[in-house]
Amino acid sequence: MCENSKYRILVVEDEPEMRSMLVDHLREREGFIAFEAENGQHALDTVLRNEKIDLVLSDINMPVMKGFELLKNVRVAYPTCKRVLITAYNVEDYLELAITHDIGNIFIKSNPFNFRELSIVLRNLLRDDIFGIEKHFAPGTPSCVRTVTNGNELDTIAHDIVSPIPSVVSPKKFELVLMEILTNAIFYGIRNEAPDKKESWDYSFNLEPSQAIEVRMMYDAEKYAVSILDAGGRLKKQDVLYWLHRQIAQAENGMPLGLFDNHGRGFFIARKFVDRVHINIKNDVRTEIILVNYFNPVYAQHKPLYINEL
Numbered sequence: 502m503c504e505n506s507k508y509r510i511l512v513v514e515d516e517p518e519m520r521s522m523l524v525d526h527l528r529e530r531e532g533f534i535a536f537e538a539e540n541g542q543h544a545l546d547t548v549l550r551n552e553k554i555d556l557v558l559s560d561i562n563m564p565v566m567k568g569f570e571l572l573k574n575v576r577v578a579y580p581t582c583k584r585v586l587i588t589a590y591n592v593e594d595y596l597e598l599a600i601t602h603d604i605g606n607i608f609i610k611s612n613p614f615n616f617r618e619l620s621i622v623l624r625n626l627l628r629d630d631i632f633g634i635e636k637h638f639a640p641g642t643p644s645c646v647r648t649v650t651n652g653n654e655l656d657t658i659a660h661d662i663v664s665p666i667p668s669v670v671s672p673k674k675f676e677l678v679l680m681e682i683l684t685n686a687i688f689y690g691i692r693n694e695a696p697d698k699k700e701s702w703d704y705s706f707n708l709e710p711s712q713a714i715e716v717r718m719m720y721d722a723e724k725y726a727v728s729i730l731d732a733g734g735r736l737k738k739q740d741v742l743y744w745l746h747r748q749i750a751q752a753e754n755g756m757p758l759g760l761f762d763n764h765g766r767g768f769f770i771a772r773k774f775v776d777r778v779h780i781n782i783k784n785d786v787r788t789e790i791i792l793v794n795y796f797n798p799v800y801a802q803h804k805p806l807y808i809n810e811l
Contacts, residue, residue: 503532505531505532505533505624505627506532506533506534508533508534508555508556508627509533509534509535509536509552509553509554509555509556510527510533510534510535510536510554510555510556510557510558510623511535511536511537511538511544511548511549511552511554511556511557511558512524512527512535512536512537512538512558512559513537513538513539513540513541513543513544513557513558513559513560513563513568513571514537514539514559514560514563514587515539515540515560515563515564516560517539519560519610520537520539521537522614523535523558524536524537526616526619526620527623530616530620531620531623531624533623536548536552536554540563540564540565540566541559541563541565541566541567541568541570541571541574542565542566543565544557544559544571545566545571545574545575545578549575549578549579554579554582555582555583555627556582556583556584556585556623556626556627557571557572557575557582557583557584557585558585558587558608558623559571559572559584559585559586559587560586560587560588561586561587561588561590561595561607562588562590568586568587568588569586569595569598569601569602569604572584572586572602572604573602576602576603583626583627584604584606585606585607585608585622585623585626586604586606586607586608587607587608587609587610588607588608588609588610589609589610589803590803591803592607592609592803592804592805592806593745593749595607596742596745596746596749596750596806597746597750599742599806600739600742600743600746603738603739604806605738605742605806605807605808605809605810606622606626606805606806606807606808606809607805607806608622608805609803609804609805611799611800611802611803612799613799615800618777621636621637622807624636625809626809629811631781631789631809631811632730632781632783632787632789633728633789634717634719634726634727634728634791635719637719637724637726637791637793638719638721638726639721642719642720642721643719644717644718644719645662645665645717645718645719646715646716646717646718647661647662647715647716647717648713648714648715648716649683649686649687649708649713649714649715649716650707650708650710650712650713650714651706651707651708652687652703652704652705652706653704653705655680655683655684655687655704656676656680658683658716659676659679659680659683660676662679662716662718662727663675663676663679663718663727665718666718666720666725667720668796669725669794671774674774675727675774675775675792675794677770677774678767678770678771678774678775678792679716679727679729679792681766681767681770681771682729682767682771682790682792683714683716683729684767685767685790686714686729686730686731686733686788686790687708687714687731688702689733689735689736689764690714690731690732690733690734690735690736690788691708691712691714691731691732691733692706693733693735696763696764697763699763711732712732714729714730714731715728715729715730716728716729716730717730722796723795723796723797724776724793724794724795724796725793725794725796726791726792726793726794727791727792728789728790728791728792729789729790729792730787730788730789731787731788732786732787733785733787733788734782734783734784734785734786734787734788735785735788736780736782736788737782737784737810738780738782738808738809738810740765741765741768741780741808742808743765744759744762744764744765744766744768744769745765745768745769745772746758747759747762747765748762748765748766748769749769768780771790771792772804775792775793775794776793776794776795776800776801776804777791777792777793777794777795777800777804777805777807778790778791778792778793778804778807779791779793779807779809780807780808780809781809782808782809782810782811783810783811784810784811
């Protein structure tokens, strides 16, 4: 029996063709038990009231009840139910609502629609099995692994990880992002340094083996990805949402609220230059950042939000 067949997903979407496409994929291709509703009120009054649902996948902009309002009700009435929003619009426009309603996953309706990516996101959530770059690739895909123990080797590690990947459009930009995330992993995740003291950070250190940062790279014909794993687990979903929002929200003078923030800009830079940023957290245990770029530029248009916290 397919492992997915024990999970029950509710698709809430007002466009009949999109709703049918999603439900058919979840049922026929993935083996989930899938239900459907045309708006949030129908989902609450008819489906959720009568069925045990493991995950609600809801459009944001719908008549009768918006997706955020629906998931707010789901969070209160069904606290164990997973929640994912889906939209064709700019995720940055919804960051303030995501903070308010504790939403970590907003999937993007791309053209062509990325069914494989959706399946990975839903499976990981439903199984509480969010860690691992290999989940984004077919079994047997080779990987390259490096460990970081010295603060002075970040640029070398970033270059060595990126250089074997074929057809990278802007390798220097990807290396820049990788160094930003590596710096966060070491100085915040492991060393717990103060963000307002960056100018005095000492890079001449060696981490203990148990503190080493793992960097893993994989690629196939569709995409390439790099994961950065630290054993600190200090990152918080609400903090990431707050930092991202401050980089796009404007003050009265028209400048970003977070223009002079000492913390959080690395994630904003990653979202700017990378197609997909997956942030996986197990509090006080480990944090994993997965950076994914597709060779097809269509997936660089609107970018989803993926922040999972166990």
